[in-house]
Amino acid sequence: MASRRLLLQAAAAGALSLALPGCTRVDLSAEANGGSLLDRLRQKGEVRVGFANEAPYSFINSEAELTGEAAEVAKVVFRRLGVPNLIPIPSEFGSLIAGLKVGLFDVIAAGMSILPKRCKQVLFTNPDFIAPAAFLVPKGNPKGIKTFAEVAQQNLRMGVLIGATEKDYAIANGVPENMITAYQNQPSGLEAVSTGRVDAFSLTAISLRDVLGKNPGAPLEVTTPFVPEVDGKPQFTSGGFAFLPDQTNAVAAFNKELADLKQSGELLRILRPFGFTEAEMTDMTAQQLCAVPEA
Structure with missing residues (x-):
């Protein structure tokens, strides 16, 4: 199992190193009108998810399946948005934003803290948890x-x-x-x-x-x-999902489904097996967290 994880991570690292110098081959030009990512994902029926193999957020379990707080929330939200399949793309945590920028994946689902310096590079959903x-x-x-x-x-x-x-x-x-x-x-x-x-x-x-x-x-x-x-x-540590800055339509749709999960109590039911409690639930928004003075 450990060797499988190392192979997955090595493959992702290699892909990132190849993509960085050759990023002109990937169409990453900013899209107008809120972006078309969600439409494209629905057509393909799948979303590529960048993760750092860090428990309890997103990790490969003993059955070689992607699970964790962020992974399970992403599965539910994207299924509700008409995208039934998640394709896990492992990465070192510090390379996730770079990987998103060069098109290795469509969204980061890694329990990533919403910070002003990151908000300058990616577009965050509202957080699904807050953690001291x-x-x-x-x-x-x-x-x-x-x-x-x-x-x-x-x-x-x-x-x-x-x-x-x-x-x-x-x-x-x-x-x-x-x-x-x-x-x-x-x-x-x-x-x-x-x-x-x-x-x-x-x-x-x-x-x-x-x-x-x-x-x-x-x-x-x-x-x-x-x-x-x-x-x-x-300095609040609140985890959210990160998209490219031009994909406002996808983020708005994600936020709507996330709000429904919070209100119904389903979000806590999803997160509880990974050690989260009512104390980690939050109504803060990405806009509020992106405006916090930087450390």
């Missing part, structure tokens, strides 16, 4: 880490996920960049804490609980979740 941050630390939390402030004050070594928001939050709170190590995936971050290469690994509390739950023997714990602040302003 936390740290994975040695059991007993010997350094007393609660927020990024403690990491900065004690000049501690911290791990983050490549391309994730926690690095920006940490730097904005005084953590030197040379004290931050970026890891490719959650298990690598867990191993770094376990072996003492870093003092803490920061990610959303949901992600950390998931990876620790899969490693029950690890002498680690997840700290109390918190909302990071930058210059006194809360």
